[in-house]
Amino acid sequence: MKLIGRLSFEKRFELIRFAAAIGIAVLLSFLIILFVSKEPLLAFSKLFLGPLESARRFGNVLELCIPLSFAGLAVAVMFSADMFNMGAEGAFYVSGAVAVFTALLVPLPPVIAPLVSIIIGGLCGAVVCWVPAFLKQRWNANELVSSLMLNYVFFYITKYFANTTFKDPSAGFMATYLIPANAKLSRLIPGMRLHSGLFILCSVVVLTVLFIRRTAWGYRLVQTGRNIRFARYAGLNTTAIIAYSQLIGGFIAGVGGSVEVLGMYDRFQWQSLPGYGFDGIVVAILAKNKPHYIPLAAFFLAYLKIGADKMATSTDVTAEMVSIIQGVIIMLAAAQAFLSKWRQKALVKESGLYE
Secondary structure, eight states: OHHHHHHHHHHHHHHHHHHHHHHHHHHHHHHHHHHHOSSHHHHHHHHHHGGGSSHHHHHHHHHHHHHHHHHHHHHHHHHHTTOOOOTHHHHHHHHHHHHHHHHHHSOOOTTHHHHHHHHHHHHHHHHHHHHHHHHHHHHOOOHHHHHHHHHHHHHHHHHHHHTTTTBOTTSSSSOBSOOOGGGSOOBSSTTSOOBTHHHHHHHHHHHHHHHHHHSHHHHHHHHHHHOHHHHHHTTOOHHHHHHHHHHHHHHHHHHHHHHHHHHHOSSOOOOSOOSHHHHHHHHHHHTTTOGGGHHHHHHHHHHHHHHHHHHHHHSSSOTTHHHHHHHHHHHHHHOTTTTHHHHHHHHHHHHTTTO
């Protein structure tokens, strides 16, 4: 019973710490807006209420929530093995392009065409994220550095093919040929860009939660991430566990990149890394690497970003304000010392030692 009480206390503490981090970040953002804006109340209201002004704006939040959730899930799975792999960014770009290349090269009927393109894109994403893990295990290369560098290697290789072999000369800008209509993801609501990738996301979230919490492989992955030395002592094949965690995380990122391009664009036109992989790190940190919290964290970040865009277009405050809020929340939510004294006092009180 004490163990159950302790677990419930830990959950309450994490919730309180996260809420406090958000509250402090919001207060700090208000103070900054107060000093830099001539209309601080208007700017603040646009930041936090702008996404609710119209159905289209709220639809933008849901649209952005899809790639952020995929990226957050990918990073959470990879980080669960205690591997700080930043390859999700490169996986997003490569898979988005490969999904379009597949759709252009392999004519297939509707429904099958996007599924095949997404699966192939996911496999490419898996390879992108597996390479840093392989370098770590084979030559002890730091996965953080190697994944960041390899992002640009994969980016320029993919960009070369997008701007040469698959480039549409009639586009008027650097972009591929139009994505075949039968390979695109269908829109859910007329007048909005919200697409059926939302259902794919829900399926991936459920499967990831079941994998982590209900399978032996997921249990081994979590134990390896908590203490790799103990996992080895217990007889777990940590090399294989780390490898498949990066493959799974990369596949999820690849699916996310493919879904984003096939659902939101008419052709592949990314001329730089999209940034979703790095945003996924923010989402994973906010969700504490727990897959079932990823959609909520992604929705929160998407809401802030759309609100910041609305604030930037309606007031004299730039959209970079959201980066400040984002940074403060991450710093406080991730800091182990934040509210630690309150936690210790609450633990003593809950244990009843001094009653």
